[in-house]
Amino acid sequence: LELAEREIPVVAPLERDGQTLHTHAGFRFALFPRRGGRAPEPGNLDQLYRLGQLLGRMHAVSASHPFEHRETLGVENFGHASLSTLLDGGFVPRSLLPAYESVARDLLKRVEDVFARTDFQPIRLHGDCHPGNILARDDAFYLVDLDDCRMGPSVQDIWMMLAGERHERLGQLSELVEGYNEFHDFTPRELPLIEALRALRLLHYSAWLARRWDDPAFPMSFPWFGSERYWGDQILILREQMSAVQEEPLKLF
Template identity: 55%
Template sequence: MDNLLIMGRFLGRIHAIGASRPFRHRPVLDSQSYGHASAEFLLRHFIPAELRPAYETLSRDLLERVDAIMAEPVDLLRVHGDCHVGNVLWRDETPNFVDFDDSRMAPAVQDIWMLLSGDRLEQTRQLAEVVDGYNEFYDFHPRELRSIEALRTLRIMHYSAWVARRWEDPAFPMAFTWFNTPRYWSEHILELREQLAALQEPPLLLM
């Protein structure tokens, strides 16, 4: 929990600068590029024939809900975009970011939700720690919490498409041996079904 407070302060400092001006050459994290384009590519080239009807119907229902959420007005700023613990290195009790490949214009909560884990109560407590530190340097808008499950859904879809688009590179089948198997796609669809349920739940609340 102490690390989450420090991470909140770190993100607040970064976002205060990130909000000062937009990216010039990087896109916006949106449902078209992360969701619709990913689903279309996977359906065309990777989803097994026997799973296509299920995936097509599911992705359509998911993206209808995601589109509605992402259309709600929120402030966009320069974010890291892939802020999970594997991309944060600690030295002398100070966090450092690596891997800026997914830096985009996005809501601030994109860099916050991936720091949360566990059940709803645990995530609520973790969120409070992050936001307490964050607000010392930049104001977090609680209305962005409604976007968390939409952003999680987009990340799941985008990640599968990201690997798939590189599958002809010999390094990828060697590194991602679990990818592009019938089991992988069945589990991917199950994960997206869980997201469909999550999108219908109330958002996290700040304590």
């Protein structure tokens, strides 16, 4: 609602009797107006420039004061806690458990090192700002799905817009930041966090599924989650991410 009041294009919840969060039969729910649109085109530099403007406008508002109740994105809650959920819950097949645990713990050590040597000021974030959570329609963009809002580095809302090979991501980053800087100053020292944040997201996503596995909708929607193939693929992905974390960070042109 704060963003909507500042004319930032978000799909804000509807209010009734001054409230946006309601209850029925023991369930909590919110209602939103219907908005149509599609995800931005991957790698479209013109769209990325305008998306950068949108993110800069949002962060200019969100940097004004912190959340009162939302947590801060960090290695402990997104990384170690996620790994504990997966290991303690027995979600990783026994045959793949040693390999998965080993690469995950090694990766988290690398991520801890990156966070330790990177200075940043946490601000309020969208938190899950990937193209699927942005609606593009008639040359306008709307931000949706803010349920993962939290405190963290501003680059968390930027890196998921990047796709493709390194040289492509460099060009995309340049467009995003150029638009962003029109409304809020981007901090280049956060760039080394990009691959560390991607590593945390990989672990957090698996744990997100695991924590909801008792919900009958989840095994139906994600039947591959419990398969050996999924966890074998995850081991390979985490190994590749280990290499990415150790590579030279992206830089602005």
